[in-house]
Amino acid sequence: MTFALLGVFVMQMYYIRESYNLKSQLFEQNVNQALSSVVNKIQKTNVISRINKKDFEFKELKGRNIRMQTDSIVAFQIKHKESQALRRLKQRQQVLDYLGIQDSLIRDNFASPEIISEEDFVILSNPTPNDKNPLKLNVDDIKGPNGVLISRRVIPSFFRKRAVLNINRLPDTIRYLAFDRVTGLPQFINLPSIDPELRYKFKMEDAKIEYKYKTELERLYADTAIVYNAGNVSLLQDVAKEMANKDIPLEERMPSQEHLDTLIKRELLSKNIDLDYNYWVKPSNHKGKVIYQNVSLPNGDVLPKNTFQKVIFGNDLMIKDPGMLYLSFPNKNSLIFNNMFVTLSSSVGLLLVLISIFAYTIYAIIRQKKLSEMKTDFINNMTHEFKTPVATIMIASEALKDPDLTPDKARVNRLAGIIYDENVRLGSHIERVLNVAKLDNKELKLERNPVAVNDLISLVVDSMNLQLQKKDTELILALDADPDVVIGDELHLSNMIYNLIDNANKYSPETPKITIKTKNQANGICIEVSDEGIGMTKEQTKRIFDQFYRVPTGNLHDVKGFGLGLSYVNDIIKQMNGSVKVNSEKDKGTTFVIHLPFN
Structure with a gap:
């Protein structure tokens, strides 16, 4: 099971690592694609800004040239009109001269x-x-x-x-x-x-002047069209020439920092990357000053972890200073682990389930093993406990069969008393085992009657007087509870007190000293049973209420019992809604503290 669990754990770790590597590669791929898109848009923005700038300059220049051409055309037309008016005036004067000559001839004749x-x-x-x-x-x-x-x-x-x-x-x-x-x-x-000759002369002059006027006007219009159309070609040629210029500083090629930040954020969001990031732009030779940055950079050429870089404007052969765009993600792992949340949670959940099952299985195996050992000890002790009264009864029965013993009535009564006492003892053992079985099966029904605890303790002590005298036990009673009446089962309460006093007496190797106290506490009665016996360790105190568990005494087996007494005490107290605690130190004694509610 351990090897299988380790194999599953290793496979899960391998699967998680491969998933993390895959997510990291996908993240790096998305970041590189976003960086490439940002660089492409920076290049396009640079071209568009330069085209717009040159377009504005060329429009201004073209406007000035066109205005100059238009002014030339208007001046030419005005000049033509002035020369035409002057020519008309001269023609009129010639007509007047002709008319004057003819008038003089008529008047002479x-x-x-x-x-x-x-x-x-x-x-x-x-x-x-x-x-x-x-x-x-x-x-x-x-x-x-x-x-x-x-x-x-x-x-x-x-x-x-x-x-x-x-x-x-x-x-x-x-x-x-x-x-x-x-x-x-x-x-x-x-x-x-x-x-008529003068008319013909005027007609020829007008035709010649008109022809010259139209020809010159067409030439001026043609020059204006050439200026207008040549501007676009010159614009593209000038932009291409400027873009090919290697000496343009990187600062003049870059967009504004706000525009760059917007581009980076937009491209990252398009790749479903919503992380805090740091960026900066430096010359590609790493010697120039940082142009843009939104974070303080460490000294030296060591880049922060999870930093990506991209050349902005081609390579060093094309542009003197192409520039480098750096993009850093301080919280890269948070995004990857968020994306792996389902995978991690399912893997961790599966491992926890397997580990829990494994731990429970191991715990159950160990517990069953210990329980089996305790049951074996219980069977051995029970066999010994049952064997003694049975052997005594058998011996007494055989003695009763002796015909010589029949006249001796005193001896017969004595043997009959032995058989009776041993039967009572055997029945007591059987009853104890049956009560524990009933408690386990929830079949034991407790009576609910008023019980005076101080009087009950006194009666139990009196019934155990001979047993305590055999070991010269010193018993101290401090029954101070007032009131001392609780609602409970008198028989089982007396059995509970009997078991505690009996254990204190049995596990005290020398002259036992037992102290029993009662006092009122928190709507109930507190009963303390203390001894100065062999005591227990902390590990032993955690298990003394388990069935069949007995505190080990080494190779000595002078203390008899089934390991059911304290388990019985714990079950009875719980059914009466009470609580029991134990305080013990090795070789210094043990104190049981029981709290029973009045109701």
Whole structure:
């Protein structure tokens, strides 16, 4: 059984150790995965932050370039409009010069030329006028002193006011009404508002200028589009160039400490790791200062127990200072043991059950062995105790059979008395064994009557007087209990007191000294029976109330008994709701203290 229990214990320890190792490996795997995820997110955060920073810078630069291009386009358009207005002004001046030359020619060749409106021209040129004389001519003759005609001026009365031309809205043809210098007759002169050659010249100039304007404008718009689209390519190229720069300090590549702490906590919780942790970030060469930390680090390069580490930015070949992220768990075992709670509790429970069964089995075997030895002693003692009265009865019976003894009535009565006494003695032994058997089977019924304890003790002492005198026993009675009446069974109480006095007398090797006291205590009576006999050890006092147990006396067997007396005393007291205690020292004596309640 011991080897089997040890085998089960070893197997359970091996199973628990393997389970712990498995949980530790799983924990380390989860932590490493969480660290890898944290490092990946740090790298992505670094790239995103640099892209955002460069994107903002490039947007500012691109905005400035686009504003510059837009300003150039607007300036070009304003310049074009100004040059166009100036050109229009020059063209108008050329038209005015042309009209002035033509007007001068008309005025040189015709008399009184006047510009008329188109409406007047329509009226005057009508071949069937409504008015018979729509054009009235006033002839003004200038004559000399002798009546000779010097000059004549013909003034049409139709016109009261010269028509006014708007230089900005010239008609296609300017109408003149003039008079022939020779005949004096009126006639219409049609003058184009612009010379055809000049018109063609203006058209060609406008087309050429418009072509140049559109071409230059398209070029400016194309440059603006190039600036706008080139920004994204330049952004990615610049970010890639900056990321490849080995000299950027680790501090500038790392996110904020709050962001890093949030990343670590989030990734650990995603792996069902809810533990207090410490972390710090240092350069990979271990020579630089600690960048981030949430715990004071010990001096030296020795890492705390349960510390994990991960390179943050690639390796030393790619980046000058890739940095190291350290993660430590002071309470790693608490999480593992919490995860193993069911396993540990079931294993410990099973081991406790097995150990309890094993201990109980060993205890039962030892107890049965001792009980067997005590029963053997009990049978031997009982055989001896029964053998003596039986042998005495047999001898007395044989003597009664002697015919010579019949006339001697005194001797016959004496032998009959011996047979009677021995039968009583034998019956007493049998009754004692039967009472113990009844107590074990819960068949013994106690009577509930008032019993005066002091008187009962006195009666028992009187009945044992001869037995006590044989050993010159000194008996001291201190019966001070008042009141002394309890509710109980008088017969069994007397047997109980008899057994205690008998044991005190038997286990006192020299002249016995026995003291019996009674006193009131805690709603009951306390009975003390003391002797100055051989006494007992502490181990013996723990077993004296067991059935068949007798205090060993070495090789001497002068003390007779079955080992049932004190077991009987203990059972009777318990059935009366009382208690019994024993105080004893080896070779100094023993005291039994009994407490019986009044009810």
